[in-house]
Amino acid sequence: MKYKNSTDGLVSVRKDYSKRVIFSLEDFNAKGYLFQTVTIPAQTKQRMHFHHKQTEVFYILEGKTVININDKEFLVKSGDAFICE
Known part of the structure; x- marks a missing residue:
């Protein structure tokens, strides 16, 4: 088991935006995983993007x-x- 407080990282x-990585890639026993909190200020527009994998x-x-997910709002x-897959 691994424990971290949400203010760690x-x-x-x-x-x-701002982000705090709580569990990084090194914390998991598999590639490609992390756990983070992301804060987006009010009245801020994010750029459209996607991840292949x-x-x-x-x-x-x-x-x-x-x-907007797959052209649906x-x-x-x-x-x-x-x-989002």
Whole structure:
């Protein structure tokens, strides 16, 4: 078992978001996994992107936003979760 507090890990600040990697690639026994929190400031638009070989799971902690997945728009809010494959 591995334990970390959500305040552990380095914060990386980017132009339109910040992230904190809690469990890094080295913490998993398989390649390609990590667990991080991402904070997106209000009124910030994210660039469209996709990953060829990565699945992302999102859980909205607070706020609401419109997301676009496979050319479909969804209004998501606190408590919602979704998987992008």
